[in-house]
C-alpha cells in the first residue's frame with residue numbers, strides 16, 4: 162500500500178532515500194558538492210513529521226543559508242500549518258542567543274545582554290590594550306582579537322589560557338583575554354564566540370537545563386557540518402546527549418563535505434567530519450555520489466582541482482546532465498578589462514534568451530574586488546546586487562543609531578555607550594571620556610556607572626563644562642529610556658532618538674551629499690523597525706520574555722549574516738556579486754569566477770603555506786561547483802592593489818584543470834607589453850593561461866631577469882617565503898641570496914623559469 166510519504170521519497174536516489182528513512186544511531190552524510198545533502202536534510206524533516214509522528218517543536222535544524230532555512234520552514238508549514246513555527250531552524254549563533262536569553266538568570270546574567278560583532282569586539286580590545294599599555298604596533302587589536310577568538314573556539318577559559326601560556330605573546334594574549342572578558346561581563350555583553358561558549362557552559366554546568374533541551378529536541382540536524390569548530394561541535398554533543406543519561410540521546414543527522422571546509426580561520430576543523438565515526442561509535446555513514454547540479458565538464462574541472470589536495474578521501478562524483486559547454490577562460494589586460502568582459506558576456510547571455518539576470522553570479526576572493534564590477538554595471542545599467550561588503554548594518558550612521566538603541570536596551574553596554582557619548586558633538590571630549598574610564602577601572606565599576614558618578618562630581622580631574630555636558634547626556638538617555646520601559650514601538654523610539662539627540666538635524670544641515678545618503682539610510686532603518694513591529698511574534702512557546710520588542714529587534718539585526726541578504730526568490734532580476742565564502746551552499750546556472758591570479762586567488766598569504774593553499778583550493782572547489790551550466794574563469798595580467806599596479810601570474814589552479822575542458826576566449830599576449838609592474842611574471846610554461854593553444858616557447862635569454870633588491874620579500878614554490886639578503890651580477894647573470902628561514906639560505910639565479918614571485 163502506498164504510504165503517505167511516498168511523494169517525499171519519489172525523487173530521491175537510493176542512498177538519499179536511506180538517509181531520509183534512517184532512524185536511531187547518529188547519521189553522517191558525506192558527499193561532494195551538489196549531491197543533494199541539503200535536499201536530504203530538508204526532506205528528512207518532512208519525513209519525520211509525516212511518517213514518524215515527530216512534532217515540529219522537537220526539531221532543531223542548523224543551516225547556513227536563508228534559502229535552505231526558508232525551504233525547510235515552507236515545507237513544514239505546508240504540512241502542519243502554523244505549528245511549523247515551533248521548529249527551530251537557525252544558525253548556531255541565533256540558536257544560542259535564543260537559549261541564552263531564556264537561561265540568562267541561570268548563568269547570573271541579565272537577559273538584555275548585547276551581542277558584540279567583530280567591530281565592537283575590536284573596539285573593546287583596543288580599549289583594553291590601551292589600558293594595559295600594550296604597544297599597538299606589536300599587539301594590533303585585530304591580531305589580539307584573532308587569538309582570543311581562537312581560544313574561545315577551543316573552549317579555553319581565561320584561566321586555562323593564562324596557565325598554558327609559554328611565551329611572551331601567549332602571556333600577553335591571556336592577559337588581554339582576561340581583562341577583555343571582565344569588561345564584557347561588566348558591559349552585560351557577549352561577543353559571537355561567547356554565544357557558543359556560554360551555551361556549552363550552560364549545558365555542561367546545569368544538568369537540569371541540559372535535560373530540558375534534550376527532552377525538547379529529539380532531532381538535531383546540521384548542514385555544512387565541515388565548517389563547525391570545536392566549540393560548535395561540543396555544543397552539538399551536549400544538545401544530543403549520551404546514551405545512559407536521564408534522557409536517551411536525540412537523533413543526530415549531520416551532512417557535510419570535507420572538501421568544502423573553508424572556515425579554518427574561524428577554527429573550523431575537518432576533524433569533526435573525519436572523526437565522526439570515532440566520536441559516535443554507533444554512527445552510520447552514507448555516501449552520495451551523484452551530482453545533480455552541474456554538467457560533467459564543470460564537475461570534472463572541480464574534481465581535478467580538488468584532487469591536488471593531499472590527505473583527502475577521494476570521491477567519485479558524477480553527473481548525468483551531459484558534458485555541457487566548455488569552461489570559458491579569459492585573460493584580461495587589467496581588472497577593468499576583466500569587468501568589461503564579464504559585463505559583455507552577461508549581455509550576450511541575456512540576449513540569447515537562455516538566461517536571465519538572476520541566474521547569474523559573479524564571484525571574487527575578497528570584498529574589495531566588487532568595486533570595478535559595480536562601476537561598469539552601473540555605467541551599463543545592468544541591475545546587480547552585492548552581497549556582503551560594507552553592509553547596511555555596518556554603515557557609520559546605522560551603527561550610531563543602533564548604538565543608541567543598544568545603550569537604551571542595555572545601559573551597561575560600554576562599547577555602544579562610548580560610541581555615542583559625543584556623537585553628535587555635545588562637549589564630552591576625549592579627555593573627559595578618559596577621566597571617566599580611568600575612574601571606572603579604578604573603582605571596578607562599569608563605564609555607565611562611572612558616568613553617573615561624574616554627574617555627582619565624584620570623578621576627579623573633570624572640568625565643570627564636561628560635567629554639565631555629561632549630566633545633560635545622562636538626562637537625555639534616562640528620558641529616552643522611559644520609552645523603553647513603557648514598551649513603546651522600536652520605530653518610535655528610534656525616531657525620538659534621531660530627533661532629540663540632534664543626530665538627524667546635524668545631517669540635514671550638512672552640504673555633504675554623503676550626509677544625504679546617511680539620512681536615507683537612517684530612514685531605511687526606521688522602515689526596518691516599523692516592519693519588525695508589525696510582524697507577528699514567533700511561536701508563543703518560544704517567546705523569550707525580554708523588555709519590550711527593542712531587545713528582540715536588536716537581536717535580529719545583530720545576527721544578520723551575509724547569506725541573509727540573498728533573496729529567497731529568484732524573481733527580482735538582478736545579477737548577484739559575492740565572495741567565494743558567501744557562495745557556499747548556493748547554486749547558479751551561470752557563474753563567473755574572477756581574479757584567478759596567484760596572489761589574489763590563491764590569496765597572497767597562501768603562496769608559501771601548504772595548509773593555506775589547501776584551504777584556497779577548497780575555496781576554488783566551492784566556487785566551481787556553484788555553477789550549473791556555464792562557468793567562466795578569468796584573470797587580469799595587471800591589477801591595481803593598494804594603488805600600485807602589479808602584474809600577477811596566472812592562478813596555479815588554472816594549470817590544474819585539464820586543458821581540453823577550457824575554451825580560451827583570450828589568452829596572454831606572447832609578448833606582454835611592458836608594464837610598470839613590480840611583480841615579475843613567470844614564463845609561459847607555468848602560466849596555465851594558454852590552455853589548449855600551444856604557446857610559443859620562450860628561451861631564458863629573452864626573459865627579463867627578475868629585479869630584486871636587498872630586503873625584498875619573495876615566495877618560492879619549493880622554499881616558501883624568504884627575504885633577499887644580497888644581490889649580485891646584472892642582467893641574465895644576476896643572482897640573489899635569499900634567506901628562506903627554516904628552509905635555509907639559498908643563492909638563486911634570477912632567470913626566467915625560476916618558480917619565485919616577489920611579494
Ligand code: ATP
Pocket residue numbers: 172173174177192193194195196197198199200201418421452453454745746747748
Ligand atoms: P552543496 O555541497 O553545494 O551544499 P548539496 O550536496 O547540499 O550541495 P543540494 O543543494 O541539496 O546539494 O542539491 C543540489 C541540486 O541538486 C539542487 O538543485 C537539488 O534540488 C538537486 N537534487 C538533489 N538531489 C536530487 C535528486 N535526487 N533528483 C533531482 N535533483 C536533485
Ligand code: MG
Pocket residue numbers: 198199200384746
Ligand atoms: Mg548544501
